[in-house]
Amino acid sequence: MAVISPAAQTWFGKREVLSMSFGAGALLQATPAGYLFATARHVIGTADWNVASKPRAMISLESGVWSGADVIARHQDLDLALVWIPRHSGSTSFVQPVAAPLDGEEILVIGIPRV
Numbered sequence: 493m494a495v496i497s498p499a500a501q502t503w504f505g506k507r508e509v510l511s512m513s514f515g516a517g518a519l520l521q522a523t524p525a526g527y528l529f530a531t532a533r534h535v536i537g538t539a540d541w542n543v544a545s546k547p548r549a550m551i552s553l554e555s556g557v558w559s560g561a562d563v564i565a566r567h568q569d570l571d572l573a574l575v576w577i578p579r580h581s582g583s584t585s586f587v588q589p590v591a592a593p594l595d596g597e598e599i600l601v602i603g604i605p606r607v
């Protein structure tokens with residue numbers, strides 16, 4: 493489980509900081525290239541994005557360290573977004589007790605959208 497927040501920028505620079513809203517996310521895939529997370533679309537914001545803007549998020553795991561991440565996909569009708577953190581260094585095997593749902597299997601997503 494991860495804590496995810498939309499990324500905000502400071503007034504006097506391009507430094508990313510946490511916004512005032514937070515939500516949960518789940519790790520879908522970990523590869524040598526990076527980490528793919530799923531979250532609710534309302535967690536990362538519902539503003540309309542154009543091609544020029546690249547939406548960003550901040551993610552923290554159990555360690556409490558925050559990392560910047562790219563919002564790579566969102567679904568307009570479903571409350572779903574995908575977030576990617578590239579791996580910059582290191583090479584360790586990844587183990588997480590995540591159940592793999594079968595195709596067509598129902599899953600439960602818990603969230604509180606403020607729509």
